Amino acid sequence: MNPETLVSVIIVNYNGREHLDLCLSSLMELTFPKEQLEIILVDNESTDGSVDFVKSRFPNVVLIQSETNLGFSKAANLGAASASGEYLAFLNNDMRFDRNWLRLLIETARAGNGFACVGSTTLTWDGTGVDFNGRPDDAFALSYSPSDNSALPGLASGSPAYALFVSGGAALIKRSVFQALGGFDPDFFLYHEDVDLGWRLWLLGYECVLLEGPVVYHRGGASSSKLPPELIQTWSEKHTLFSVFKNLEAENLREILPLLFFFFLERERWIPAARESSTRAIREFQSSVNSLIAKRSEVQETRVRSDADIFAQLGHPFNFLLGGRFHESLRRELADASSDVAFDPNDPKSVQNAITEWLDRAHAVFEARLKRELAEKTAELAEKMAELVDKMAELAVKTAELEEKKDALRSLSVQVAEVKHQLWVKDHELNLIVNSRSWRLVMRYARVKHRLLKLFSSASSSLGTNAAPRDRQR
Numbered sequence: 001m002n003p004e005t006l007v008s009v010i011i012v013n014y015n016g017r018e019h020l021d022l023c024l025s026s027l028m029e030l031t032f033p034k035e036q037l038e039i040i041l042v043d044n045e046s047t048d049g050s051v052d053f054v055k056s057r058f059p060n061v062v063l064i065q066s067e068t069n070l071g072f073s074k075a076a077n078l079g080a081a082s083a084s085g086e087y088l089a090f091l092n093n094d095m096r097f098d099r100n101w102l103r104l105l106i107e108t109a110r111a112g113n114g115f116a117c118v119g120s121t122t123l124t125w126d127g128t129g130v131d132f133n134g135r136p137d138d139a140f141a142l143s144y145s146p147s148d149n150s151a152l153p154g155l156a157s158g159s160p161a162y163a164l165f166v167s168g169g170a171a172l173i174k175r176s177v178f179q180a181l182g183g184f185d186p187d188f189f190l191y192h193e194d195v196d197l198g199w200r201l202w203l204l205g206y207e208c209v210l211l212e213g214p215v216v217y218h219r220g221g222a223s224s225s226k227l228p229p230e231l232i233q234t235w236s237e238k239h240t241l242f243s244v245f246k247n248l249e250a251e252n253l254r255e256i257l258p259l260l261f262f263f264f265l266e267r268e269r270w271i272p273a274a275r276e277s278s279t280r281a282i283r284e285f286q287s288s289v290n291s292l293i294a295k296r297s298e299v300q301e302t303r304v305r306s307d308a309d310i311f312a313q314l315g316h317p318f319n320f321l322l323g324g325r326f327h328e329s330l331r332r333e334l335a336d337a338s339s340d341v342a343f344d345p346n347d348p349k350s351v352q353n354a355i356t357e358w359l360d361r362a363h364a365v366f367e368a369r370l371k372r373e374l375a376e377k378t379a380e381l382a383e384k385m386a387e388l389v390d391k392m393a394e395l396a397v398k399t400a401e402l403e404e405k406k407d408a409l410r411s412l413s414v415q416v417a418e419v420k421h422q423l424w425v426k427d428h429e430l431n432l433i434v435n436s437r438s439w440r441l442v443m444r445y446a447r448v449k450h451r452l453l454k455l456f457s458s459a460s461s462s463l464g465t466n467a468a469p470r471d472r473q474r
Contacts, residue, residue: 006036006037006038006084006085006086006087007032007036007037007038007085007086007087007089007102007106007172008038008039008040008079008080008083008087008088008089008175009027009037009038009039009040009089009091010040010042010076010080010083010088010089010090010091011023011024011039011040011041011042011079011091011092011093012041012044012072012075012079012090012092012093013041013042013043013044013046013050013093014043014044014045014046014069015046015047015048015050015226016046016048016050016093016094017046017048017049017050017053018048019093019094019219020041020050020053020054020058020093021057022096023091023093023094023095023096024039024041024054024057024058024061026095026096026097027039027097029099030097030099030101030102030103031099031100031103032102032103032106037102038062038083038084038085039058039060039061039062040061040062040063040064040079040082040083041054041061041062041063041064041079041093042064042066042070042075042076042078042079043064043065043066044066044068044069044070044071044075045065045066045067045068045069051063051065062082064078064079064082066078071188071189071190072168072184072188072189072190072193073183073184073185073186073187073188073189073190073193074184074186074189076090076168076184076193077183077186080175080178080179083175085175086174086175086176087106087109087172087173087174087175088172088173088174088178089102089105089171089172090168090169090170090171090173091169091170091216092169092170092218094218094219094220094221095122095170095216095217095218095219096216096217097217098214098215098216100214101120101214101215101216102172102214104120104211104213104214105118105120105172105211105214108209108211109172109174114174115160115206115207115208115209116173116174116177116201116206116207116208117166117171117172117173117174117177117198117201117207117208117209118160118166118171118172118173118208118209118210118211119163119165119166119167119170119171119208119209119210119211120166120170120210120211120213120214120215120216121133121210121211121212121213121214121216122167122169122215122217122218123215123216123217123218124218124220125217125218125219125220126217127215127217131220132167132169132218133210133212134161134163134166134210136163136164136314136315136319137315137316137319137320138317138318138319138320139165139195139199139317139318140192140195140236140239140240140243140317140318141236142236142237142240142263142267142320143320160209160210160211161209161210161211161212162207162208162209162313162314163209163210163314164198164199164202164208164310164314164315164317165194165196165197165198165199165201165208166198166208166209166210167194168184168193168194168197169194169216169218170216170218173197173201177201177206181197181201181204183197184196184197185197185242185243185246185295187242187288187291188235188239188242189235190227190232190235191232191235191236191239192235192236192239192240192243193239195243195317196239196242196243196247199247199317200246200247200299202305202310202314203247203299203302203303203304203305203310204302204303204304205304205305228273229272229273230273230277231277232273233271233273233276233277233278233281234277234280234284235281236277236281237264237274237277237278237281237282238280238281238284238285240260241257241260241281241282241285242285242288242292244256244257244260245257245285245292245296245345246295246299247296247299248307249300249306249307250343250345252307253345254343255331255335256318257354257355257358258334258335258337258338258358258361258362259318259321259330259331259334260318260321261282261358261359262330262334262362262365262366263321264278264281264282265278265362265363265366266366282355282359285355286352286355289348289351289352289355293345293347293348293351296345296346297346330365330369333365334361334362334365337361337364337365338357338358338361341353341354341357341358341361342354
């Protein structure tokens with residue numbers, strides 16, 4: 001391996017002191033030439049002693065200290081700007097790694113014509129569950145009922161599987177490509193910056209793959225556990241809107257945005273934190289329209305792949321919203337309700353008006369569906385109530401029959417008690433007779449009679465025996 005194939009590992013840290021020892025020690029044990037490995041840690045104004053710990057325990061780590069919490073994207077970009085490697089490896093600070101992890105990623109990235117970006121399967125900390133192995137049906141993890149089809153097709157074969165994106169917590173990307181893309185979108189404070197980067201990578205003609213073999217282990221929650229869930233939901237929904245606005249072609253954008261607005265309303269029913277996030281996410285999306293139009297113009301002018309080509313190869317990032325009879329009817333309903341809305345994604349006023357109109361239509365469709373659902377549930381309840389009334393009537397009949405049987409049982413019990421009493425009386429009378437003097441005399445007479453009969457029988461037998469010879473003499 002040549003010296004120029006140096007890899008710069010970039011770790012963003014915010015109050016993650018408790019994770020850093022194991023994470024950095026795990027990197028030191030990789031089967032990768034140490035002289036070709038650069039480790040950069042960007043600290044986001046930690047207050048838990050992270051900086052002093054790295055300085056004393058890992059003096060060879062390049063430490064970049066930010067005076068403010070930049071979030072993930074800006075901090076990662078800051079680390080990339082200081083990197084000298086041909087490849088950049090972005091990692092979460094609460095991870096540990098297979099010893100061959102980086103070597104296998106580099107070999108895959110450099111194989112054949114090469115891949116611009118390579119990611120690895122991420123397992124839970126104890127290795128018993130999967131934390132990430134691609135989300136082909138739900139790139140932005142919005143669904144409140146995750147699909148069973150969460151893994152990329154072909155991943156289990158052991159070969160690299162094409163992916164729209166790989167997890168930004170365990171990704172290897174060629175530095176020149178990262179620079180050509182402008183790095184992570186700095187407006188993505190946290191969450192979905194990896195989806196957006198991978199999507200733009202494909203639009204520019206590059207390829208991204210995910211490997212099953214080299215795995216990393218993720219403890220999870222190093223950042224999210226310290227944040228309010230409402231804020232996490234706001235970033236998730238806002239960055240979803242940012243990314244689709246920049247990256248989708250106009251016709252597809254026109255279809256997806258109303259669908260997303262509706263789905264955000266639907267999510268509020270099932271995800272408590274989303275009840276306070278959707279309005280804020282959409283409001284921040286609207287306030288960013290001007291800057292998003294500028295970014296969209298750059299993305300669309302430089303793209304070399306169509307949406308159709310990408311979706312045919314990788315699947316639709318919102319496939320979970322587009323399949324099934326329910327969503328088919330919803331798409332038609334939203335399309336019919338929004339067919340007269342003018343929309344030019346390059347005109348700020350048109351975009352703002354369209355967002356307002358689509359939100360109104362989404363609310364109208366949502367309310368109409370809620371009314372229909374309420375009517376259906378009311379009808380179902382009425383049917384269940386009628387069934388309940390019938391069951392109660394049947395129960396009343398059965399109860400009456402049971403009472404009759406109980407009465408019969410009680411009557412039979414009285415009769416049985418009377419018979420038992422009569423038997424007791426007879427038994428008592430019998431005992432009196434058996435124990436009386438008369439009974440004893442009768443029994444004595446019976447014994448005497450039995451002896452006399454026995455003697456008489458014996459005498460009769462003797463007489464018969466003596467008479468037999470005299471008969472023969474005659």
